[in-house]
Amino acid sequence: MVKIELFEVDHWILSRSSTTVKHNLAHSYCLPRSIRDLQQLAGDSDAATEAFSQVLSKALDYGPMKGSERLRSKISKGYLTGSSSDLSIENIITTPGASLANFLVIFALLGPGDHVIVQYPTYQQLYSLPKSLGIDVSLWETKKDEGWKLDLEQLKGLIRPNTKMIIINNPQNPTGAIITKSTLEAIVDVARDHSITIFSDEVYRPLFHSISPTDPEYPPSILSMGYENTIATSSLSKAYSLAGLRVGWIASHSSKVIDLCVNARSYALITVSQIDEYLASFTLSPSVGQGLIERNDTLAKRNLYLVQSFIDKNSSACEWVRPVGGPIGFIRFTRSGKPVDDLELCTALLQKRGVLLVPGRKCFGDGVNFSGYVRLGFGGDTGELEVALDALQLFLQEDYSDVPLSTGP
Ligand SMILES: Cc1ncc(COP(=O)(O)O)c(C=O)c1O
Structure with missing residues (x-):
């Protein structure tokens, strides 16, 4: 039998109860679209309907x-x-x-x-x-x-x-x-x-x-x-x-x-x-295709601005290298300059404020670099991101001091 390691990101996301997750920032894709959205982007609805009817007779x-x-x-x-x-x-x-x-x-x-x-x-x-x-x-x-x-x-x-x-x-x-x-x-x-x-x-x-x-x-x-x-x-x-x-x-x-x-x-x-x-x-x-990319580019820029503002406001607790592509970023959380335990951070954040992030050290390897890191996905709905960042802000103000520092390498 091939010995295969646990796929940590998927396992982390799947094993969190969906009732606890109020604000999902663990995803790595842009706001999902429906077939109807695609039809609208096609512009000419008759042509789109005609194109879709072809699939029925295929x-x-x-x-x-x-x-x-x-x-x-x-x-x-x-x-x-x-x-x-x-x-x-x-x-x-x-x-x-x-x-x-x-x-x-x-x-x-x-x-x-x-x-x-x-x-x-x-x-x-x-x-x-x-x-x-x-x-x-x-x-x-x-x-x-x-x-x-x-x-x-x-x-x-x-x-x-x-x-x-x-x-x-x-x-x-x-x-x-x-x-x-x-x-x-x-x-x-x-x-x-x-x-x-x-x-x-x-x-x-x-x-x-x-x-x-x-x-x-x-x-x-x-x-x-x-x-x-x-x-x-x-x-x-x-x-x-x-x-x-x-x-x-x-x-x-x-x-x-x-x-x-x-x-x-x-x-x-x-x-x-x-x-x-x-x-x-x-x-x-x-x-x-072009319409989807333009929408998602605009969305990513707008949402990136919100996350960057959050990081600037909380620069004593978190920092990142501003992402250039993809709707994701890797944020490092510290207290008094030392990395916090990212798994404890993500667990407490989910329990207390319903925000789901991805713990870096657990899901991207046990490397020395990743203590305190979390992955945040910013490709979702802007209003929902704002609410999630408010919840994260409250966590930083009221609960963050209880998160233990990392004891990892
Ligand atoms: C770098 C990378 N490659 C591949 C995949 C898998 O993507 P797909 O949904 O196309 O299977 C992911 C999903 O998160 C990813 O981040």
Whole structure:
């Protein structure tokens, strides 16, 4: 039996009683939308209704083995660079969400005896899954005091003769930090020198609320960096606010990578629900997709301002590196300069004020860096966020002094 570690974030959220949770700031996606919202974004309601009626008469066979061609064609447009190396739809396969996309990439391409380097902190799946499959994992650590920036010299020092993959997450969960264009270029140079594949989980793309596309450091997808040994995964869950649709994808310029993932996909699911793919394809039509991203960008900016104001007001108790992408941030809580116990903080906050946050040390590893850290999701409704921040403020005023300091490393 494969020994698999507890998936801490999901376990933490699932095991909190829904009756205690009044203000959920533990989520990492933007305000979920309905099919009706999508119809409205399409503008022309007759055309939208006509488009939806097509799904009623669709014969529900398995569908194409790599996923709906219409959907893959729309996904490919998200990687357009205007160069000859644009992505063909043959180099994209659909999956139910980015979770399964990540699973298939790791499962299909790696095995015992391989070594991978994983940006850290990050989504637990990206380092725990390879570990459970007997793959050697080195964590490429980043620190708050260095703005969560990746250190290229550290990367070079981690490379071994059997290093097969560098795994990055851009924008990054839980910090909302991004890997800038120049850092991506430097990672590609190192990977190319050693023929290492770069796998980038880009599930929060293209929600870059705090960097303009005209900024020279605006991060392109890893697939646009002119290196064939690259893989990107993504989905409609976060930036497109449709986690319930369960549609994601794997994209790579390497046909060999895609073939291996298609084969692994056959063992796990055969194909994705055609109805989900149909809705996903509708979502990625220009007016709907663009409309969703614009709405969520505006929402993230507005909500980020509220969280930043809260942090500024309480600067003796909390601090963060202001996130640049994705609707999440990693806040460090201290008292008299020492980190509080984040698990105790989250537990007491939930019990007393009904606010659900994610404890950093528990859910993002036992690393020395994460005592006192919590992940806060700010992609939800603005009014609800305001109420949640008021509840958090009351907690700081009335209950915070009872939270024990961290005894961790
Ligand atoms: C970095 C990262 N990758 C993948 C996923 C899974 O997303 P999906 O809902 O598309 O399966 C998450 C979900 O939180 C995530 O944070």
